[in-house]
Structures are given as structure tokens and as C-alpha cells.
Amino acid sequence: MLAVIGLLLALFAAPAAAQLSFGSLISSVADASAGSVWFVLPDFNAGEAGSMHTSAAKCGGRVAALATDVYTATYLFGALMNPSQNEVLDTNPTYVSQSSSSCGEPLTSSMPVSQPLVTAGGPVVSEVVNYYETSGQTPLFFYYNSQAQECIARRDTDATIVCAVPTATNDYLLFEVFTDSAGRMVFIIYGLQWDGALAGFQYVVNFVLQHPSTFTSSWYVYHWIDANSGPSANSIPDPGDTYTPIASGP
Numbered sequence: 001m002l003a004v005i006g007l008l009l010a011l012f013a014a015p016a017a018a019q020l021s022f023g024s025l026i027s028s029v030a031d032a033s034a035g036s037v038w039f040v041l042p043d044f045n046a047g048e049a050g051s052m053h054t055s056a057a058k059c060g061g062r063v064a065a066l067a068t069d070v071y072t073a074t075y076l077f078g079a080l081m082n083p084s085q086n087e088v089l090d091t092n093p094t095y096v097s098q099s100s101s102s103c104g105e106p107l108t109s110s111m112p113v114s115q116p117l118v119t120a121g122g123p124v125v126s127e128v129v130n131y132y133e134t135s136g137q138t139p140l141f142f143y144y145n146s147q148a149q150e151c152i153a154r155r156d157t158d159a160t161i162v163c164a165v166p167t168a169t170n171d172y173l174l175f176e177v178f179t180d181s182a183g184r185m186v187f188i189i190y191g192l193q194w195d196g197a198l199a200g201f202q203y204v205v206n207f208v209l210q211h212p213s214t215f216t217s218s219w220y221v222y223h224w225i226d227a228n229s230g231p232s233a234n235s236i237p238d239p240g241d242t243y244t245p246i247a248s249g250p
Contacts, residue, residue, distance in 0.1 A: 019216070019218070019250060020177050020178065020179070020218040020250075021212075021215065021216045021217070021218070022175060022176070022177045022187075022208065022215050022216075022217060022218055022219070022220065023208055023211070023212030023213060023214065023215030023216060024212050024213070024216075025116075025177050025185065025187075026175075026177070026187060026204060026208060026209065026212070026215075027209060027212040028116075029080075029116055029118065029187065030076075030079055030080055030081060030209055031081050032080070032081070032082060032085070032116075033082055034082040034084040034085065035084060035085065035086060036085070036115050036116075037080075037085040037086065037115060037116050037117075037118060038085070038086045038088070038095075038106075038111050038115055038116070038117045038118070039073060039077075039085060039086065039087045039088070039117075039118050039119075039120070040088055040089075040090055040095070040096065040106070040117060040118070040119050040120075040126070040128045041069075041070050041073060041087060041088070041089055041090065041119075041120050041121070042062075042064075042065035042069050042070065042089070042090050042120065042121035042125040042126040042127075043055040043056055043058065043064060043065065043089040043090055043091040044064055044065040044066060044067050044069060044070050044125075045064045045065075045066065045067070046066075046067050053067075055091065056089075056091035057091070058090070058091060058127060059097075059098045059099070059100060059103035059104070059127060060100075060103035060104055060127055060130055060131070062090075062103075062104075062123075062124065062125060062126065062127050062130055063124060063125055064125065065121050065125035065126070066194060068194040068198070069120060069121040069125055069194050069197060070120060070121075071198070072120055072121075072189075072194065072197040072198045072200070072201045073118070073120035073201060075198070075201035075202050075204075075205045076118070076189075076201050076204065076205055078205070079205045079209055086111075086115075090104065090126055090127040090128050091127070094107070094110050095107055095110045095111055096127060096128060097131075098127075102131070103127055103130070103131060104126075104127035104128045104129075104130050104131025104132075105128075105131050106128060106180075106182075106184065108182055108184075111184075113182045113183045113184040114184075115184075116184070116185040116186070116187065117184055117185070117186050117187070118186075118187045118189075119186070119187070119188050119189070119190075120189065120190070120197065120201070121190055121197060122142055122190035122191070122192075122197065123141075123142050124142075126190075129188055129190065132180065132186065132188065135181075136155065137178060137180050137181060137186075138155060138176060138178060138188060139154065139155055139156070139176050139178055139218055139219040139249065140152055140153065140154055140155065140161075140174050140176055140219055140221070141153055141155060142190075142192075145160075145163050147163075148165075149163040149164055149165055150163065150164060150165070150166065150192040150193075151163040151164075152172060152174055152192075152221055154219075154247070154249060156249070161221050161246060161247045162221065162223075162246055162247075164192060166191070166192040166193045166195065166196060168195060168226075168235045169195075169225065169226035169235055170223075170224070170225050170226070171191050171192050171193055171195045171196030171199060171223075171224050172191060172192050172196055172221060172222070172223055172224070172246070173189070173190070173191040173192075173196040173197065173199045173200035173203065173221070173222050173224055174188070174189070174190060174191070174200065174219065174220065174221045174222075175187070175188070175189045175200055175203075175204055175208070175219070175220055176188050176189075176218060176219035176220070177218050177219070178218060189201055189204060191224070195224070195235075195236075195237060196224060198236070198237045199222070199224035199237035199241070199243070200222075202237045202238060202239070203222060203224075203237075203243055206239045207239075207243070217248040217249055217250060218249065218250055219248060219249055220245065220247070220248045221245075221246040221247045221248070222243045222244060222245055222246060223242075223243070223244040223246055224237055224241060224242070224243055225241060225242040225244070226241050227240050227241050227242070
């Protein structure tokens with residue numbers, strides 16, 4: 001009898017969630033028609049030497065990004081078949097909630113859930129990334145450990161993937177895709193520091209989009225190391241550097 005019950009439960013069990021393939025899904029973003037993708041960029045100050053743009057006040061304890069955090073996303077803009085997509089800052093209350101109870105939540109009234117969303121910058125500077133991570137919707141999440149190292153961990157097991165103190169020539173990056181609680185497809189790409197974020201977008205454009213069928217998992221973590229000689233020894237992530245896979249998962 002127990003065997004029969006077990007068989008019936010197996011037959012009528014809910015189907016497993018479909019596997020999300022980062023490669024094929026980011027390729028669909030690159031090929032999307034104009035005006036059908038949303039890029040949410042972290043509001044920023046121009047840089048350390050001066051400011052030609054001053055970030056609006058951020059909710060949720062987030063801080064202004066540097067212009068370099070926004071610059072990282074231009075790698076992907078340049079790879080789009082139709083670069084005329086929707087670009088908004090995370091402090092814009094028409095598109096992103098600024099309420100203390102839902103800070104960073106994309107507003108479905110302005111951004112249709114049928115259209116994918118791409119973010120730039122990590123949870124320290126991006127209201128939207130912080131919202132998704134603190135609400136438990138992302139496959140991966142960022143935290144500081146007791147040694148003040150910056151860490152990336154996986155949500156399903158709480159296992160830490162890496163903790164490090166990044167430098168100008170050595171950083172870690174992640175890229176992931178998931179479906180949020182509203183049913184929207186969300187892409188998150190960032191690094192421990194802006195160098196890692198730039199490495200993430202550069203890797204997605206120059207490697208993932210060139211061979212999308214090989215990136216079948218929903219998330220990846222890589223270690224970026226700047227080249228030690230030649231033109232790629234420039235403290236800027238580019239295709240001539242070393243990208244070592246650290247972890248990936250469904």
C-alpha cells in the first residue's frame with residue numbers, strides 16, 4: 001500500500017521549476033526589439049575628483065555609486081542589436097519604490113513584468129539589487145564577513161563561495177538570472193568592486209554571448225586576474241585577462 005501511495009504522489013507531484021539558462025536568456029536580451037528591456041542603473045556621483053552629477057538620496061541605506069559602476073553596463077549596451085532600450089536610475093520613484101518598506105522594488109505599474117530587467121552594480125550601491133537580495137529572491141547574495149572581507153554565497157545552501165579583499169588587478173564577479181516574485185525575468189551582474197563589475201559585463205559580452213549554449217546554468221562566479229604582461233596588463237578587465245570559473249549552479 002505504501003508503495004502504491006508513493007507512486008501516486010510521484011505521478012501527481014507538481015513539476016519541477018524549469019531550468020534557467022543564462023546563456024540563452026541573455027542572448028534573447030541582446031536580440032530584443034527596441035524598448036523591450038529595462039536597464040536599472042545605480043544613481044551615482046561622477047567620481048572622486050569632482051561631481052557633475054549628484055545622486056539623489058537613496059533609500060535602504062544604499063550609497064551613491066561611482067560613474068564607473070554605471071560605465072560597466074555600457075559593455076552590454078554596445079552588444080545589443082537594438083540599443084534603444086529603457087534606462088532608468090534606481091532613485092527614480094516612477095519606476096523603483098523609494099518606500100522604506102519596499103525600497104528598491106521595481107514597480108509593475110511602470111515596468112511591465114513581461115519585459116526583462118538588467119541591473120548594474122552590487123547591493124551596496126543598487127537599491128534594486130539590494131531589494132532582490134534582502135528579499136531572498138536571488139540565487140546568490142553578497143555579505144561582509146568578520147574579517148571585513150567581501151563575500152559571495154549561494155542562497156539554496158547558504159554556503160560561502162568566496163571571500164576576498166579585491167584589488168585593482170584581482171576581483172571576483174557574478175552573473176545570474178532568475179524570475180522574481182512578480183514573474184519578471186531579472187539579470188544581475190556585478191563584482192566585489194567596480195573592477196569586478198566591469199569584468200562581469202566584459203565577460204558576458206566577449207565570452208557568454210559568443211558561446212551562449214555552453215552557459216546553461218542560471219548563475220556563475222568567476223575570478224578575474226589582470227594580465228601580467230602585454231597590452232592587457234592595464235588594470236582594466238579585457239578579453240586578454242584570466243577568468244577562472246569558481247562555481248555555478250542551477
